[in-house]
Amino acid sequence: xxxxxxxxxxxxxxxxxxxxxxxxxxxxxxxxxxxxxxxxxxxxxxxxxxxxxxxxxxxxxxxxxxxxxxxxxxxxxxxxxxxxxxxxxxxxxxx
Amino acid sequence: xxxxxxxxxxxxxxxxxxxxxxxxxxxxxxxxxxxxxxxxxxxxxxxxxxxxxxxxxxxxxxxxxxxxxxxxxxxxxxxxxxxxxxxxxxxxxxxxxxxxxxxxxxxxxxxxxxxxxxxxxxxxxxxxxxxxxxxxxxxxxxxxxxxxxxxxxxxxxxxxxxxxxxxxxxxxxxxxxxxxxxxxxxxxxxxxxxxxxxxxxxxxxxxxxxxxxxxxxxxxxxxxxxxxxxxxxxxxxxxxxxxxxxxxxxxxxxxxxxxxxxxxxxxxxxxxxxxxxxxxxxxxxxxxxxxxxxxxxxxxxxxxxxxxxxxxxxxxxxxxxxxxxxxxxxxxxxxxxxxxxxxxxxxxxxxxxxxxxxxxxxxxxxxxxxxxxxxxxxxxxxxxxxxxxxxxxxxxxxxxxxxxxxxxxxxxxxxxxxxxxxxxxxx
Numbered sequence: 234x235x236x237x238x239x240x241x242x243x244x245x246x247x248x249x250x251x252x253x254x255x256x257x258x259x260x261x262x263x264x265x266x267x268x269x270x271x272x273x274x275x276x277x278x279x280x281x282x283x284x285x286x287x288x289x290x291x292x293x294x295x296x297x298x299x300x301x302x303x304x305x306x307x308x309x310x311x312x313x314x315x316x317x318x319x320x321x322x323x324x325x326x327x328x
Numbered sequence: 329x330x331x332x333x334x335x336x337x338x339x340x341x342x343x344x345x346x347x348x349x350x351x352x353x354x355x356x357x358x359x360x361x362x363x364x365x366x367x368x369x370x371x372x373x374x375x376x377x378x379x380x381x382x383x384x385x386x387x388x389x390x391x392x393x394x395x396x397x398x399x400x401x402x403x404x405x406x407x408x409x410x411x412x413x414x415x416x417x418x419x420x421x422x423x424x425x426x427x428x429x430x431x432x433x434x435x436x437x438x439x440x441x442x443x444x445x446x447x448x449x450x451x452x453x454x455x456x457x458x459x460x461x462x463x464x465x466x467x468x469x470x471x472x473x474x475x476x477x478x479x480x481x482x483x484x485x486x487x488x489x490x491x492x493x494x495x496x497x498x499x500x501x502x503x504x505x506x507x508x509x510x511x512x513x514x515x516x517x518x519x520x521x522x523x524x525x526x527x528x529x530x531x532x533x534x535x536x537x538x539x540x541x542x543x544x545x546x547x548x549x550x551x552x553x554x555x556x557x558x559x560x561x562x563x564x565x566x567x568x569x570x571x572x573x574x575x576x577x578x579x580x581x582x583x584x585x586x587x588x589x590x591x592x593x594x595x596x597x598x599x600x601x602x603x604x605x606x607x608x609x610x611x612x613x614x615x616x617x618x619x620x621x622x623x624x625x626x627x628x629x630x631x632x633x634x635x636x637x638x639x640x641x642x643x644x645x646x647x648x649x650x651x652x653x654x655x656x657x658x659x660x661x662x663x664x665x666x667x668x669x670x671x672x673x674x675x676x677x678x679x680x681x682x683x684x685x686x687x688x689x690x691x692x693x694x695x696x697x698x699x700x701x702x703x704x705x706x707x708x709x710x711x712x713x714x715x716x717x718x719x720x721x722x723x724x725x726x727x728x729x730x731x732x733x734x735x736x737x738x739x740x741x742x743x744x745x746x747x748x749x750x751x752x753x754x755x
Contacts, residue, residue, distance in 0.1 A: 234371065234372070234374070234378065234379055234381065235383050236384055239375075239384075242371055243364070243371070246367055247363065256354075257356065260350075260353065261350065261354075261364070261365070261368065262384060262386070264353070270422055270423055270426045272427060277369055279369075283413060285427070287427075308423060310413055310414075310415045310420075310423075311413070312390065312413035314410075318373060318376075321373060322376060322377070322409050322411065323409070325377045
């Protein structure tokens with residue numbers, strides 16, 4: 234599934250033009266990325282939660298200098314699917 | 329400057345406020361936006377179910393990952409498929425710029441580059457800062473000029489010189505000072521940035537042309553040369569291996585085990601048995617079993633400074649305690665075994681077996697050698713005489729009976745005291 238396919242399907246289902254569907258899709262995902270940028274976690278009911286996690290800072294050992302080097306924390310994206318989506322995928326795999 | 333936002337509590341997009349703002353910004357009704365979002369979610373679900381991958385341009389990819397979550401202990405990890413979100417490069421960069429280390433250190437450039445990269449407005453570029461170290465180069469003119477006696481060093485006073493009007497550059501624009509982290513002035517909004525940009529004029533700072541190292545194009549000719557040389561060397565090495573190695577192996581297989589007595593004057597004496605004429609003529613003659621080659625085939629040695637029998641024995645026989653063997657053969661020329669004369673020619677007798685497994689002939693020779701030594705020590709009345717006798721008996725027990733008449737009573741008593749019976753040794 235790609236963006237073009239999504240645009241075509243959305244236009245057909247919602248009875249709007251492809252141009253309008255593309256604009257709305259772009260607007261939707263831009264808004265989500267802007268909210269992610271603020272550090273918010275987006276939760277879509279019956280779909281999943283999408284957000285960013287901050288790993289805790291660690292210190293690593295450098296054998297060359299024999300010193301501990303502090304490593305800053307990193308940001309990682311996570312997606313936690315809801316139970317319904319999990320079941321759908323599990324059923325799909327069993328088939 | 330935008331402060332680093334704290335990670336907030338999750339917000340639901342199905343909430344009324346969120347969808348409302350989305351709908352207003354999108355220019356559609358709230359009901360339509362709700363329907364639209366549901367449709368999008370359903371499409372992503374369908375895509376995951378059908379293809380396993382949903383790619384959204386400039387946002388990211390949802391995909392089903394079937395690899396176990398725990399790679400170290402995969403047996404324990406759940407083998408259920410997981411849905412993974414992989415952000416697009418642009419989204420990852422955006423997030424890193426707004427939340428990552430750039431935002432933490434308070435770099436003013438983050439938002440600017442972000443806008444420039446993804447929204448592409450016609451913004452003026454920040455002036456490249458000139459390194460202050462360039463102007464910090466100060467030197468004393470007296471140090472540079474050579475000392476001329478009688479004449480004072482001219483001192484140039486810059487204060488006296490009137491400034492030339494053409495060179496004076498007035499600074500019309502200065503970059504805003506970077507506020508400290510966490511200060512209230514570090515709050516930043518897009519509106520402020522835009523207004524600042526409009527009023528600012530592009531500064532005309534003196535530009536310095538630094539010598540840029542020329543980009544060396546990959547010369548195909550040089551690389552071809554290198555390749556040709558390396559491949560040629562490899563081929564020559566391979567040919568040498570192919571031609572020389574089989575011959576070398578065959579030579580090693582044919583030749584008997586050889587021991588060459590090297591002399592100190594540099595000449596090497598090869599005492600390997602010469603190949604007989606019938607061996608060279610007919611290969612069938614080789615069938616009959618040969619006698620095992622001696623451990624050391626004998627030779628000669630010219631005494632150099634620092635040589636002694638103990639050392640020579642260690643060199644040639646690989647065992648220092650066989651040194652009386654050399655003394656026995658050269659007894660006519662050696663008066664005292666402790667002293668050798670420089671440039672003296674010594675004969676090195678044959679040793680048939682290795683020192684760990686001497687043959688009967690070797691043992692007999694060594695017994696005789698030690699007996700000879702015993703005689704010498706007895707003559708010079710050395711305290712080492714009983715030890716030599718003891719060694720002789722160790723090599724050949726018959727010596728004790730054969731030469732009993734020569735032995736002194738004290739030495740015999742010593743021998744008796746230090747002879748361990750075989751039964752006792754085994755016990």
